[in-house]
Amino acid sequence: MMRIIFITLFLALASVTSAQTLVTGVVVDAQHEPVVGAVVKALTETKIKAFANTNAEGKFTLKIPTTVVADSLTLTAESVTYAKLSMRIANREQNVQFVLSTAATTLKEFTKVAKAIEARGDTMTYQLSAFTSEGDRTLEDGLKKLPGVSVNNDGEISYQGRKISKFYIEGLDLLNGKYTIATRSIPKEYVSQIQLLSHYNEAKIDKGKPSNDVAINVKLSDGAKFKPVGTTEAALGYGDKLLYQLGLAGMLFKSQFQSIITAKAGNISRFSGSAIRVLTNYFSDDSPLAARAAGTLSASTPPLKEVRYLESDDRLVSVNTVQKIKDDDKTLNINADYANSVSEYDLSQNTSYYAGDKEISFFEREHPHRNTHKPSLLLKYKDNTNDHYLVETFQAKGEFVNSDFDTETTTDSYMQRQKTRMFTVQNYISSNWNIKKAHNIRIGSTLEYISAPKYDLSVVDRNNESTVTQEVGSNRFLANLSGSYFRNVGGSLALIADVDADYEHNTITSELLGAEKTSVNSYSNDVGRIAFTPAVQYFSNGTSFVAQLKPTVRFFSAKNRLTGDVTHNNKFELHFFSWFSRPVNAYSTFRVNINYNKNIGDVVSLLTSPIMRTYRTENANSGIISESSVFTGLLYYEYKHPVKMWFANGSIDYTHTSMNTLSSQFVSTDNVAMQALVGDNTSESLSTRFSVTKELMSIHSKIKLGVNYTYSRNTIMQQNELVNYYGNSYTVSPSINMHPWSFVELNYDCSYSKSFTRYIGKSYTRDYLNNNVSLKIYPVKKITISGTGEFVKRQISDESHKSISIFDAGISYRLNKIEIRADVRNILNTRTYSYSLFNGIDAYTYDFGLRGREYTVTFVYRR
């Protein structure tokens, strides 16, 4: 009995396990050859109930579960080279045949669209096209859209609040810091990716060593490589005068050679200054002593775009090439520029000085006119391998400026004319090589000659028909020799010993001509410095620590060439520099910097005879060498989450300075005398900054919020009275770029700031609100209609505010390589702009004349 039950159960189980309907068959082509690897599916409606692949004979077996109760099934046979075939069959065991015909189209190829942002190690890669819109034209327009990246009005790029130290195109440093030539010339279509490189060291030999530098590398699209490309631009317009602009930018980007040649002329907006500005430099401060002694004749710069108030006429020729030599490690750069800029504008200003129990005010109406010529040449050879790094840089440049300030006061009329002539020749060579794996040696040398034979100011008093001329000139020669030994002492710890020796020879003279009193300074000066700098570096798993102590012995002698007196001032300087950086987690890092510098002043401190700086100001120094001790502390935090597209950074920066000289200002009704007096004093400042950016890719929007707060305390001797003055200010600046639909894009940024000044029981407050709105509409592809509005509200006195609104509009049409654009600026023809500010305890109120309504038509051809 048990045997019967067991057999019955076994048969029942067997029937369950084989509860499938078998559909067999063959798939052949039109020639009845078997189709191998075809996918055969059995479906009810759209659901797959069984599937199989054909074997080498084209045969298949489909096992349809008995749970499929449908009366009929759809059978499909598919193969990549054949057209899909379907047939309807009854849901029962059977044998079928598919005869497939060759497919009319083959399977389409595809490539995954790269992630908009991808982080790998210290490199953040942005796909530029994921962030740009139809209305963007240049690489700079694209960079502004990237979360974590910001570009200021001068074209300077920052990443997470830090300015970039290097700008590369396809890994080559073509422009040596003058990268706005590229960012404002290269069309966005030429660029595929932007790479931001954190903890960057230029020398491959230094790879892995601690660094806080950020570099940018532009990856070009295939269409922009290997063949000449470029942009031709011509614009014509009318406003207060005839407007024009002509531009030509030719580029070639090959693996062994890169070049950008730009020629541009026009009077619509100023471009030459920012185009040749070197934003990264090997050389120390190269401003001549004469510039610091005489000052530069200047007027205030309003918080407006230059094109709003400045009439300009610029010319620029820039030739930039880089060639790889022999192998990929050696490069030779040639960068040559000539820039000429003529600018002028109108303003009136009221300056109010604290003068004890009263205030003394000066009213002036000015028309500054400046003509600047800047030629420069830079040659650079670099050999950068994993074992050694050699760089040789030669630079020669000049700056020739004529500034004419037509000035009228309530009673008088002056022409202030400053002529400056400056020449600089510099050479820098540095070599760095590994002796063994853990030992590294560097030697370097710098030679500089900086001459300012003329830094003269002449003031013509039209009422008295008299002329007073202040002549100032200086020369400086500097030679520096440095050496460094680096030793990795195991693990992540390294010890470094630097030795620096430098010598400089200076001469400076000043003489006031045509004045009632004589005022002459003439000094020659020799300075020698020897510094030994031991340092320690630690770097492991993203944690970095660097500390260095730089004791310096300084020998100083200055000879007064008028009296023959010699001043000696041999001193001991001390500098301490340290920073510590540590990742908090995968997304955030904090850094602490602590620095201490004890600085000794230069020969300018000995110029005790007053030097005229404007028709009503003069400056004299104390006659003793100034000394200052500066302590700075910085706490920096950054957060980067590329997947969620959150970028944030913040910092707190504190500086405390102790000095042995005190600034003094004495104001009379016709003159402001500035002087440095002997007297110990201190100042301090605190600056906090926070910025957060969120990219919403689903609606193509970038939202940013920035908050700044600053505090400062300073001391000045005003009208022979010691005055402590305090400043506080905060700024809140939200901005948003929205491109939710393909036909519309909105930009809005706002900045609200409020500043407070107080001294001797007095306190003043000023606030400022600036709104910028830009709307772009793309009704059909290739056409862009744009409108921008700038709304500014500024407090100009305790009781009153002044508001202005400026509107622009434009339309452009793009047809392949050609673009035609028509713009109208300042539609409402707003002609004045007023604002006021504090500088220490002095208050300034300005009225600027604005450029009127202007119409331009621009033609652009991109190849």
Place this chain on the structure above:
Amino acid sequence: MKKAALIFINTLLSIAACAANDKANLSGRTQLDNGLYKCTYTYTAKTTVAGKDDVVTSETVLHIGEHGAKFADESVFIPDSLVSVGAPGNKIQMANLKTYGQDYPFTATVYQNYPEGKTTMVDVCQSNYAVLTENIDVFDWELTEDTLTVCNHLCYKAVAKYGGRTWEAWYADDIPLSYGPWKLAGLPGLILAAHDTDGVNSFVINSMQHTDVIVTRVKNVKEVPVNRKDYIRLKDEYENQKYSISGTTELDLNEYKSQARVFIGGIPLIFRSGKYVHLELE
């Protein structure tokens, strides 16, 4: 007579073609198939780098032929390309020597449906190349209704247990190719993405392109057939004990990548930026 002459010429041409084919420099390889498609996948593994949890990636290629497919590190595809264009043997040899240069190389080569119905995996192991052969239908896929769009292709999810892990694969219904990354195959469409439910290993397709590059198999002299248990043991010994150098710095890896591979007893020395993670546990 004319007909005879044509037959003679045709015969001569055929002989010449065959001779040329024989002379084709396969550089120690056997041609398995004509190539149809090249699919690139990014392989991602959750591992530890320098003692810290991290994610490593490497680029891989699924080389699809008329009868099967071959899946391997992207560097393995380069010698196949050179063979196809008749490159000189020394160039092919140099390409061979430069394989596995990625930060976290995928060292196994998986032949899907070569031979028919089988999956053959050849992997760098202790002192030899381990060869593990299994049935291609070893994955018992459960098809689901869940969908996901990958590279503009609507994909359906299928789930299967294999080697101690549960795999979720997303196959494209409109690409009738039953192959995929690693050993993941046997679905009614090409697998465009797959991951294990532990979140340790994943494959995501980057591109699919036509190719004329032939599918080849290297004739390794040191191949040893193994079962799955032995393979896991040998692989573990190779990667985590003797030959592999895990946790090397980026600097070391760059130096390593710029040079030809180091071979010990015919087996390449593998550098990894992170600790090796097994795709199959048992």
